Amino acid sequence: MNLIRRPRRSRQSAAIRDMVQETRLSVSDFILPLFVMEGQNVRSEVVSMPGIHRFSTDLLLDEVQECLDLGVKTFALFPNLPESKKDKYATESYNPDGLYLQTVRAIKDRFPEAVVMTDIAMDPYSSDGHDGIVENGKILNDPTLEVLGKMALAQAQAGADIVGPSDMMDGRVGYIRQVLDQKNFQDVAIMAYSAKYASAFYGPFRDALDSAPKFGDKKTYQMNPANSREALIEAQLDYAEGADYLMVKPAMVYLDIIKLLNDNFHLPIAAYNVSGEYAMIKAAARNGWIDGERAMMESLTAIKRAGATIILTYFAKEAAHQLINK
Numbered sequence: 001m002n003l004i005r006r007p008r009r010s011r012q013s014a015a016i017r018d019m020v021q022e023t024r025l026s027v028s029d030f031i032l033p034l035f036v037m038e039g040q041n042v043r044s045e046v047v048s049m050p051g052i053h054r055f056s057t058d059l060l061l062d063e064v065q066e067c068l069d070l071g072v073k074t075f076a077l078f079p080n081l082p083e084s085k086k087d088k089y090a091t092e093s094y095n096p097d098g099l100y101l102q103t104v105r106a107i108k109d110r111f112p113e114a115v116v117m118t119d120i121a122m123d124p125y126s127s128d129g130h131d132g133i134v135e136n137g138k139i140l141n142d143p144t145l146e147v148l149g150k151m152a153l154a155q156a157q158a159g160a161d162i163v164g165p166s167d168m169m170d171g172r173v174g175y176i177r178q179v180l181d182q183k184n185f186q187d188v189a190i191m192a193y194s195a196k197y198a199s200a201f202y203g204p205f206r207d208a209l210d211s212a213p214k215f216g217d218k219k220t221y222q223m224n225p226a227n228s229r230e231a232l233i234e235a236q237l238d239y240a241e242g243a244d245y246l247m248v249k250p251a252m253v254y255l256d257i258i259k260l261l262n263d264n265f266h267l268p269i270a271a272y273n274v275s276g277e278y279a280m281i282k283a284a285a286r287n288g289w290i291d292g293e294r295a296m297m298e299s300l301t302a303i304k305r306a307g308a309t310i311i312l313t314y315f316a317k318e319a320a321h322q323l324i325n326k
């Protein structure tokens, strides 16, 4: 064969493959989600997320230390609360002496160099298990913003570097920005969950927090998985309202959305490699059906290749080990 073009030439040795490699993961790409629970010296594994634990604050600090040693410097914190601390208006969410805000302060006190991203949404604190205030089976948008604003302020006061509204109420980014600026928290950044889909892949996360909705689903606020143009509207609003980062969630089955936002916006794009995506790979690997380590690295690389600058992933620690040992 007289072939002029032979793409295989660039695959013939490890060194050449390395030379032409377009996408490279780095430990600094990752944000590790962490689950905090009440108690002392306790940790409990999330059954549907092998290798992932809820930690009491004291043990969570050890976990943060381990991560920092590996080069993972940014953490997205979520609380697991007993039912007794939940109510209709998620009032525990802005209790400065509550588990969550105390833990934020503890992390920042001990590790000022760590970047703490807090979560703004009512569901972990809501007796209805929804991200907004429920009235007659409906999720109220504007009254929810007031609660979200209180959460944002309390989190900023506790030392959050980034706040992450994950609720999908309309107008929340602008509302939160205004509340923060009025109280002189201009330097606290907002990572907006911009294109957050009503996904089946959040199941294990809701196990971790015991936060599944008590009735109905989240389809009146989270996006329809069938839509991509709508993601542009959400991203545009979040950009206009002052978001510093735009997030796509989930990640692995939404690579087209990551690319779409990356092509159309100049802010860094984040992608949330969610609990169900983690669980799928772990489950298949445990059964010996796939090579879990390779599937992990391939997935994370694909998310970055699609255009994500920041990857929130439960694999952060494991991937860091891989990257260090390479």
Ligand code: PBG
Pocket: 121, 122, 123, 131, 166, 167, 201, 202, 203, 204, 205, 206, 218, 273, 274, 275, 276
């Ligand atoms: C809710 C929230 C969810 C996740 C992060 N914040 C779940 C939901 O919308 O019910 C999911 C993260 C994951 O699955 O890893 N505010």
